[in-house]
Amino acid sequence: MRPPQAIHNWQMDQKADLNLPEQKPQYVSAFRALSGYCREHLLGFIGVLVCTVVAILSELLQPYLMKIAIDDNLLAGRNDYGGLLVICAIYLGLSLSSFAFAYVQNNLLQHIGQNIVSSIRKRLFGHILKQSMSYFDRMSSGSLITHVSSDTEALNQLFNQVLLSLFRDGLTLLFILVMLFQLDTTLALYCLILLPVISLIAIAFRSFMRTTYQLARTRLSRMVAFVAENLSGMSLIQVFHQQKEQERQFDERNGLYFKANLREIRTNVVFGRTFDILSNLSIACVTWLGGMAVLGKNLEFGVLYAFITYIRQFFQPINTITQQWNTLQSATVAISRIWTVLDSKPDVEDKEAAEGDAAKPEFGTESRRERELEFARARGQIDFRNISFSYEEGLPILRNLNLHIAPGEQIGVVGSTGAGKSSLISLLCRFYDVNEGSIRIDGTDVRDIPQAKLHRMVGLVQQEPYLYSGSIIDNIRMFDETISREEAIAACEFVGADAMIRKLERGYDTLLSERGSGLSAGERQLVSFARIIVFKPQVLILDEASANLDSHTEQLIQRALHIVSQNRTTIVIAHRLSTIRQADRIIVMSAGQIVEQGTHEQLLRQGGHYRKLYEYSQRHVAV
Numbered sequence: 001m002r003p004p005q006a007i008h009n010w011q012m013d014q015k016a017d018l019n020l021p022e023q024k025p026q027y028v029s030a031f032r033a034l035s036g037y038c039r040e041h042l043l044g045f046i047g048v049l050v051c052t053v054v055a056i057l058s059e060l061l062q063p064y065l066m067k068i069a070i071d072d073n074l075l076a077g078r079n080d081y082g083g084l085l086v087i088c089a090i091y092l093g094l095s096l097s098s099f100a101f102a103y104v105q106n107n108l109l110q111h112i113g114q115n116i117v118s119s120i121r122k123r124l125f126g127h128i129l130k131q132s133m134s135y136f137d138r139m140s141s142g143s144l145i146t147h148v149s150s151d152t153e154a155l156n157q158l159f160n161q162v163l164l165s166l167f168r169d170g171l172t173l174l175f176i177l178v179m180l181f182q183l184d185t186t187l188a189l190y191c192l193i194l195l196p197v198i199s200l201i202a203i204a205f206r207s208f209m210r211t212t213y214q215l216a217r218t219r220l221s222r223m224v225a226f227v228a229e230n231l232s233g234m235s236l237i238q239v240f241h242q243q244k245e246q247e248r249q250f251d252e253r254n255g256l257y258f259k260a261n262l263r264e265i266r267t268n269v270v271f272g273r274t275f276d277i278l279s280n281l282s283i284a285c286v287t288w289l290g291g292m293a294v295l296g297k298n299l300e301f302g303v304l305y306a307f308i309t310y311i312r313q314f315f316q317p318i319n320t321i322t323q324q325w326n327t328l329q330s331a332t333v334a335i336s337r338i339w340t341v342l343d344s345k346p347d348v349e350d351k352e353a354a355e356g357d358a359a360k361p362e363f364g365t366e367s368r369r370e371r372e373l374e375f376a377r378a379r380g381q382i383d384f385r386n387i388s389f390s391y392e393e394g395l396p397i398l399r400n401l402n403l404h405i406a407p408g409e410q411i412g413v414v415g416s417t418g419a420g421k422s423s424l425i426s427l428l429c430r431f432y433d434v435n436e437g438s439i440r441i442d443g444t445d446v447r448d449i450p451q452a453k454l455h456r457m458v459g460l461v462q463q464e465p466y467l468y469s470g471s472i473i474d475n476i477r478m479f480d481e482t483i484s485r486e487e488a489i490a491a492c493e494f495v496g497a498d499a500m501i502r503k504l505e506r507g508y509d510t511l512l513s514e515r516g517s518g519l520s521a522g523e524r525q526l527v528s529f530a531r532i533i534v535f536k537p538q539v540l541i542l543d544e545a546s547a548n549l550d551s552h553t554e555q556l557i558q559r560a561l562h563i564v565s566q567n568r569t570t571i572v573i574a575h576r577l578s579t580i581r582q583a584d585r586i587i588v589m590s591a592g593q594i595v596e597q598g599t600h601e602q603l604l605r606q607g608g609h610y611r612k613l614y615e616y617s618q619r620h621v622a623v
């Protein structure tokens with residue numbers, strides 16, 4: 001078997017942390033990937049654009065309206081109260097329209113963004129579920145969780161912040177420039193002298209901010225990985241009293257993240273203030289130059305008023321757009337990472353011929369009656385023919401293995417740790433494909449059987465049966481609506497789990513926490529036996545729990561095994577030899593090969609590996 005899950009997770013997370021590549025944003029490919037989703041919302045985007053233009057125009061026309069009020073009304077010395085009232089009413093109308101259109105634009109863009117992100121998240125999760133087991137050997141669970149949560153969140157920010165800012169602030173800048181030139185070309189040109197200075201500051205800020213931002217993100221992910229590692233290895237920490245040391249290490253990481261965050265905040269404040277100073281400098285210049293022009297009667301006062309108001313509004317959008325740069329970068333990296341996952345193809349796939357068989361219903365959707373008929377027809381004969389297999393090239397795990405299992409036979413598999421027992425089972429379930437040879441069920445190569453059908457035919461009770469958070473009854477039915485509550489309860493009675501479940505406060509409706517941690521290892525095994533019974537597989541595989549069970553639970557499991565193995569081919573990987581004593585045949589494995597086989601008595605008489613294992617287990621029990 002592989003290393004215990006906690007250590008395995010820890011190793012994978014370490015690998016992921018160490019190998020975290022500094023991914024450069026690939027803007028073109030990232031946005032090409034997104035464009036398909038955006039195209040579906042073309043009308044929505046046009047709506048956003050229209051609303052943005054109307055909202056911005058409504059806002060930017062307000063200073064111009066004030067200019068008209070000042071120059072054509074107040075300073076012109078006309079006592080036109082009616083005209084003034086109309087201007088005030090239009091001003092108010094423009095404010096309302098700016099508010100309303102900005103609201104619609106914001107909501108529409110959020111709606112589109114959330115829609116796209118949610119479909120990408122759905123596709124990503126569905127795609128991960130379709131991957132073969134070899135994929136999960138390569139990818140750490142930590143990085144997959146990051147793809148589904150943080151990376152899609154970064155994408156979310158692309159719509160929430162970047163696109164919103166590009167639409168709103170970009171257009172605002174453009175319209176302000178138009179208004180400035182329309183009011184007074186000379187003054188506008190004077191203002192533009194500052195543009196190269198602004199650009200230089202923005203570029204410097206951008207590169208400084210990028211390092212600061214990346215430092216903060218790296219330190220955050222190290223801290224998160226550290227917490228994840230601690231959670232998965234909690235039992236180890238407690239057993240070795242590592243709390244103080246882990247706390248110290250966490251403090252170290254937390255301190256580093258704190259410093260990186262402060263640096264990020266300081267940089268943002270300095271940049272924001274610099275823009276304020278630039279803005280005030282421009283206002284001073286305009287007041288000086290414009291004021292002289294007004295005094296020399298070359299410029300109307302209203303124009304100067306409007307000019308100053310526009311200059312005030314000019315710097316804000318530049319500031320906001322520059323600040324979005326980092327979000328844009330992290331979103332681009334996130335898109336590339338998401339698409340790398342989406343581009344991966346499962347190593348184990350159904351054959352096209354099997355998939356394209358349109359005449360048959362999709363597996364899993366057939367009725368219970370059809371499933372029962374199929375069960376009755378199947379014989380459950382299994383043939384491993386000359387199979388060889390390795391997880392990594394050059395490290396063979398199974399070598400030239402041959403095994404014929406007759407229909408209905410009960411086989412026990414024993415052998416030392418790492419002999420390849422679980423690997424043999426993983427191949428039969430087609431979690432991996434053999435490198436050489438073939439595995440046949442009732443004469444058909446497992447590669448020619450659609451996986452959904454294969455997994456119905458071959459039922460697996462794992463060493464550590466997985467129970468979902470949810471009620472016990474749902475865990476037995478595996479959320480299959482075609483299985484009634486009565487059938488599920490009958491299955492529990494059949495395997496002897498009923499009494500144990502009824503003792504729980506809410507019986508079959510007891511809600512289990514993550515991985516069924518409210519139940520003991522033996523109780524989880526019993527529930528998974530009941531689960532197998534309702535699904536009626538033709539072949540049953542039991543990877544026996546290696547943990548010590550109390551003798552009562554062990555007896556219950558023995559009984560359950562005896563019941564569920566009736567009339568079906570059964571393979572039991574045994575850690576306690578007592579489990580398989582009665583098996584029709586016992587297979588002894590060593591270093592990826594079958595070294596002995598026979599009944600318990602025959603093998604004892606042979607005096608080989610099995611006898612040694614047996615004598616060892618007897619001594620062990622005696623101690």
Ligand SMILES: Nc1ncnc2c1ncn2[C@@H]1O[C@H](COP(=O)(O)OP(=O)(O)OP(=O)(O)O)[C@@H](O)[C@H]1O
Nearest residue numbers: 001002137391397416417418419420421422423424
């Ligand atoms: N996913 C994997 N990736 C790489 N190597 C693996 C993987 N799973 C198992 N191995 C290796 O393959 C070999 C056989 O493992 P397997 O789990 O089949 O042995 P086993 O006989 O079931 O052991 P145990 O009795 O301890 O459960 C071991 O050396 C193991 O480290």
